[in-house]
Each structure stands twice: as C-alpha cells, then as structure tokens.
Amino acid sequence: MHDLKLSVSEVNQIYKELNSVSGFDFSNYAFSFKMRKIILLMHSLKILNIEDFIFRLQNSQHTVSEFVKSMFVSYSEMFRDAEMWNYLQEKIFSKLLLKKEVKIHIPYCVTGEELYSLMFFSGLYKSTHISILVSHPLSENEELIKNRIFTQKDLKACQKNIEILDFVKNTEDVFAGHTNQMRVNHIYRGELNFEYCNVLNQQHIAEFDLVLFRNRLIYYNDDLQTEVLRKISGSMNKGGLLIIGEKETLGQMSGKYKNLKSNLSVYKKRIF
Amino acid sequence: MQQRYIIIGGSAGSFKIVTEILEAIPKHFPFAVILILHRLKHIKEGFTDALRIKSLLPVSEPFDKEKIIPGRVYIAPANYHLYIEPNNTFALSAEEVVNHSRPSIDVTLSSAAFSLKEKMTGIVLSGANNDGAAGLRDVINYGGTAIVQDPEDAAVPTMPEAALKLSGTKNVLSSQEIIEYIKNLNFEL
Numbered sequence: 001m002h003d004l005k006l007s008v009s010e011v012n013q014i015y016k017e018l019n020s021v022s023g024f025d026f027s028n029y030a031f032s033f034k035m036r037k038i039i040l041l042m043h044s045l046k047i048l049n050i051e052d053f054i055f056r057l058q059n060s061q062h063t064v065s066e067f068v069k070s071m072f073v074s075y076s077e078m079f080r081d082a083e084m085w086n087y088l089q090e091k092i093f094s095k096l097l098l099k100k101e102v103k104i105h106i107p108y109c110v111t112g113e114e115l116y117s118l119m120f121f122s123g124l125y126k127s128t129h130i131s132i133l134v135s136h137p138l139s140e141n142e143e144l145i146k147n148r149i150f151t152q153k154d155l156k157a158c159q160k161n162i163e164i165l166d167f168v169k170n171t172e173d174v175f176a177g178h179t180n181q182m183r184v185n186h187i188y189r190g191e192l193n194f195e196y197c198n199v200l201n202q203q204h205i206a207e208f209d210l211v212l213f214r215n216r217l218i219y220y221n222d223d224l225q226t227e228v229l230r231k232i233s234g235s236m237n238k239g240g241l242l243i244i245g246e247k248e249t250l251g252q253m254s255g256k257y258k259n260l261k262s263n264l265s266v267y268k269k270r271i272f
Numbered sequence: 273m274q275q276r277y278i279i280i281g282g283s284a285g286s287f288k289i290v291t292e293i294l295e296a297i298p299k300h301f302p303f304a305v306i307l308i309l310h311r312l313k314h315i316k317e318g319f320t321d322a323l324r325i326k327s328l329l330p331v332s333e334p335f336d337k338e339k340i341i342p343g344r345v346y347i348a349p350a351n352y353h354l355y356i357e358p359n360n361t362f363a364l365s366a367e368e369v370v371n372h373s374r375p376s377i378d379v380t381l382s383s384a385a386f387s388l389k390e391k392m393t394g395i396v397l398s399g400a401n402n403d404g405a406a407g408l409r410d411v412i413n414y415g416g417t418a419i420v421q422d423p424e425d426a427a428v429p430t431m432p433e434a435a436l437k438l439s440g441t442k443n444v445l446s447s448q449e450i451i452e453y454i455k456n457l458n459f460e461l
Contacts, residue, residue, distance in 0.1 A: 003413060006386075008358070030363040032355035032383035039382075076366050076374075080351070082314075160314045215366045218336045218352075225337075247349050247364050248336050 004039060010050050011035050017054050022064050026071055028224035037070050072137050073219065074111035077157040078150075078174070078184075080214075081246050082164035084264050089121055089167055092241065092266070096209060097125045102190075104132045105208040107199045107232060108216045112145040113154075116184040118212060120174060123186035124167065130190030133208075135197040142194050151180040199228050204235035211236055214265075215245035222251060229253040233269065242267045275342060276303040277356075277392045278454060279384050281377030281407070283310040283399025285427025289447040290397070294327040294345065296451045301329060303457065305345045306356070306384075308377045310399065313351035320347050334362040348375035356384040371403035381407025390415040393457070395450060397421045399431030405438040412439055419443040421450060 011034055012027070019025045026034060038053070045063065047053045056063050079085050096102055104122075109115055115134055122130050136142055155171050162171055176185035211232055217225045233256055236242065242257060244250070244265045250257055257267035282290055290307060297305065311319055323345070324331040333349040340346070340360050348354040354375050355363040363383075370376035381394045381404060394411040396404040398421060411418045418441040423429035425446040436444065445453060 003409070005413060030355065030357065030365075031359075032357055032363055032387065033365055033367075035386065036355075036367075036379070036383070073365070073367050076351075076368070080366075083316075164314065218364045218366065222337065245336075245364075245366070247333070247352060251337065 004042060004048065006035060006038065006050070011038060014038055014050060014054065014057075017057050018064070018067060021057055022068050024068050024071070028221050028227075029071070029219050030221055033219055037067070041067055041070065069138065071219075072110045074113070076113070077161060078113045078117050078154070079158050079161035079165060080113070080117075082161040084243070084246065084266070085117065085121065085161075086164070086166045087261060087264055087266065088243070089124075091260075092210075093121055093125070096241070097122060097127055097130060099129070099209070101129045102127070102131065102210070103208050104130065104210045104212065105135070105204070105235065106132065106212050107135045107197075107202065107235075108213060109134045109136045109145055110138065110141060112148040113158075114212060114214065115145065116148060116186070119188040119192075120184055120186045121167075122190060123188040126189070128189045130188075132190060132192050133204075134192070134194045135199065135202060136194065137196075137198060139196045142196065146194070148183070149180075150175055150182045150184070155182065200231055202231060202235060206234070206237055208236050208240055210241045210243070212243050214243060215248065217244060217248045226252045236269050238269060238271045240269045242269065275391060276457065277306065277340070277384065277388050278303055278395065278457070279306045279308065279356075279381060279392060280395045280397065281308045281381065281399075281404040281431075282397035283373075283377075283401065283403065283428070283431055285398035285400075288427070289421070289450070291323065291326045292447065293451055293454060294323060294329075294331075296455050297327065297329060297345075298455065299328040300343070302342050304340050304342050305329070305454075306340075306348070306354075306380070307345065308348045308354065308375050308380045308404075310373050310375075310377075310403070311350050313374065316350055319350070323347060334364075336362065336364040338362050348380065350375075353379040356380065356387045358387040360387075371401050373401070373403050377404035378407040382410040385410035385414040385416055388414075388416065390417075393417040393419060395419045395421070396432055396435040397447075397450075398426035398428045400428045401431060402434040402438075404431055405434040408435045408439040408441065412441060417443065419445055419450060419453065422446050 175182040260266045331345040353365040
C-alpha cells in the first residue's frame with residue numbers, strides 16, 4: 001500500500017470527484033493531510049490505483065461516507081491542553097459566565113469532546129443564562145454528540161489531562177456510569193442548541209461572547225483559514241473571545257485580535 | 273547549493289544520540305533539521321529547552337503553516353502529527369495516533385518524502401516500535417536518502433531493525449557515522 005505513489009494532480013482529481021459525489025468541498029484543505037486520507041482509505045479498501053478508487057467513489061455511497069467522515073477529524077480527547085482549561089477556568093469563565101447572558105459557539109463539532117469539556121466547566125457555575133450553540137458538519141453525528149457515551153479508552157486518553165486540571169483530580173469527578181457506558185457527570189443548566197452547518201455558510205452576526213474553535217484551522221490551507229476566520233470574526237461580539245489550538249495561528253487575521261496569554265491561544269477580538 | 277532537509281526520527285534510547293547530533297552541527301549549517309521524537313504528550317515545558325541548550329542553531333517547535341527555514345532545528349510538538357507540505361511549510365494534525373505515537377515518524381517522513389523528494393535525508397534512530405519504517409520506505413520510493421542507525425549500535429534496536437527490513441536501505445550507520453554524515457553533508461553536494 002505504501003508503495004502507492006500519487007501525484008498532485010491525482011490527489012486533486014480524487015477530491016474533485018469526492019466533491020461531485022458528496023457535495024463536500026475539501027479542495028482548500030492542507031495537501032499532505034488530504035493525501036494521507038486517500039492512502040489510508042485505499043489501503044483499507046485494498047485498492048491499488050486511482051482509477052479503481054474513483055470508480056468506487058462513483059459507485060459506493062458507503063465509501064463516500066467513510067471518506068467524508070475521515071476528513072472531519074474527531075477530537076482526540078477531553079480536556080486536551082489542560083493548561084488552557086485551567087486558564088479559562090481561572091481567568092475567563094470566572095468572569096464571563098457570571099454575566100447575565102452568555103452565548104458560546106462551537107463552530108465545528110464532530111464527536112463532542114470539546115463540547116462536553118466546556119459543559120463540564122460551565123456546569124460548575126449556577127448560571128442558567130449560558131447558551132451554547134453546537135454547529136456540526138456531519139448531520140448523522142448530531143445524535144452521537146447529544147448522547148455521547150464515553151468508554152474506558154476515552155477515559156484513558158484524558159486521564160493525564162484531568163490530573164493537570166486544577167479543579168478536578170480524578171476521572172470519577174468527571175464521568176459517571178459503568179465501564180464503556182459512561183457519561184460526563186456535569187450539571188450544566190444552560191441552553192444547548194445544535195445546527196447542521198458548514199462554518200462558511202453560517203449566518204450568525206456579532207452575537208457570540210466566546211468561540212471555541214481549536215485544532216481545526218490546521219486542516220485548512222491559508223486561503224480557507226482566512227475565509228473561515230473572517231466568518232467567525234463576524235459572528236463574534238466586539239471584545240468576544242476566540243480560542244484556537246495551541247499551535248495554530250490567526251495568519252492574516254491576527255490584526256483583528258489581541259492575544260491574552262502568550263503561550264496559550266486565547267484571543268480577544270479588538271474593538272476598533 | 274541545493275536546499276536540503278534532514279529529518280530524524282527517534283524513540284526510546286535515541287535522546288543521547290540526538291543531543292550529540294545537535295552538539296555536532298556547526299553554527300552555519302545550511303539545512304533545516306527536523307526532529308520527530310516520541311515524547312509524553314503532557315510534557316511540554318522543558319523538552320525543547322533541553323535540546324536547545326545542546327544546539328548552536330535556533331531550536332523551536334513549529335506552528336502550523338510556519339515556513340521551513342534553513343539553518344534551524346525544528347522539533348515536532350507534543351500531541352500533534354507534523355506534516356511537511358509541498359510549499360515548504362509545516363502543517364500540524366491532531367489525527368489519531370499512529371504506531372501508538374503522536375507525533376508519528378511515519379506521518380512526517382511520508383509527507384516529506386512526497387514534498388521534498390531527493391532534497392531530503394530521513395534517518396531512523398533507536399526505538400521500541402515500528403514507527404518510521406513505512407515512512408523511510410516512502411523516502412526511498414520518492415528519491416530521498418534513507419539512513420538507519422545500526423541496530424547493534426542502537427540502545428533499543430526494534431525501530432531501526434523494522435526500518436531496515438521494510439525500506440531495504442543499505443545506509444546503515446553507527447551513531448558516530450550519522451553525526452559525521454550530517455556534519456559533512458554540505459560538502460557532499
């Protein structure tokens with residue numbers, strides 16, 4: 001499988017075909033990521049040349065669905081980058097979540113780890129005036145996110161993160177239930193809404209106080225990153241907070257934001 | 273002189289040779305050195321600093337979309353895969369672990385093999401799993417240079433043995449020979 005050699009034009013051809021059969025346009029995703037996804041799928045299907053692969057895309061909805069799903073990388077673990085969650089808890093949530101009304105947006109939710117991490121922290125406050133909007137790019141994942149069940153493997157993935165958190169120390173403080181059938185033991189009292197939406201198509205204007213958008217920009221090329229950030233920026237209140245992944249940058253949009261802490265990617269939208 | 277990239281993958285037992293390599297690289301080394309080292313995902317502070325003090329070159333963990341600059345040492349950040357893009361930039365990814373690792377040596381070497389072709393040298397050092405083997409095979413397939421630390425010289429031979437077996441490279445060097453190769457690389461071109 002790994003002997004398979006693809007050219008740039010072949011990679012582009014495959015994604016053009018994927019767009020044609022699925023409606024999902026990944027043309028402006030990072031190239032190496034796109035190529036790896038093709039190779040992994042061809043390997044799993046035991047397909048050795050692109051002609052056969054394209055034929056499969058044209059004739060198997062299941063393959064198309066698997067391909068699209070693989071492009072929307074799920075979050076790797078709850079409380080990823082625990083230092084960031086500690087900072088949010090200590091410096092941001094402690095003020096923000098005491099406001100009369102708070103609107104939070106997760107513009108790109110695939111399997112819910114980021115949402116449940118946020119809901120856990122939000123649940124530490126008594127406020128019922130928190131509203132979280134969850135946008136998800138895969139309609140079939142909405143029920144999975146709403147009823148997210150966590151397994152022992154999920155717990156193991158986030159165990160070290162929990163040890164670093166200032167406010168909890170054990171997985172039992174976060175999860176409740178039986179082996180491989182656990183839920184986040186949160187007491188979130190706010191409003192929770194879901195929408196099936198591509199970030200670029202969203203129509204929200206200047207309404208969110210906090211946007212949690214971590215480790216998504218890494219899959220985009222420069223053009224798409226700028227376009228997505230422009231859309232997100234338009235959806236935020238002046239002075240609203242944007243949180244991206246610790247190794248992501250705002251690129252061309254950096255002038256629109258002020259970094260609140262140098263080693264963490266927490267940004268405040270500038271008021272011009 | 274053609275731009276060249278040295279990509280080194282290491283795991284258990286490789287830290288010593290990595291520090292020796294960094295100590296040996298001269299100040300005006302004209303190529304980028306990219307280190308993919310298996311590391312604990314929660315240990316962020318200190319790891320890069322420990323390598324930085326060994327090197328005369330600037331050492332950093334790249335940000336997503338950062339341009340690759342010659343004469344610098346880059347270390348794959350903890351808990352991310354590191355891709356090398358055809359436009360001479362880094363791209364990061366939080367995809368699933370590969371060979372129980374994130375960063376995975378295979379992920380970086382395979383993307384670099386495609387993007388850099390004959391301009392790269394991939395080196396697989398000591399380690400306890402098979403990571404790097406498939407990536408090194410890609411390096412050869414795309415015309416790059418593949419080097420494996422001699423398993424007899426490696427603290428943990430599993431990773432170099434696997435790389436040797438899968439890639440079939442003839443370039444099997446001891447740690448000292450790898451250091452000499454890198455130091456003299458600019459004179460070989």
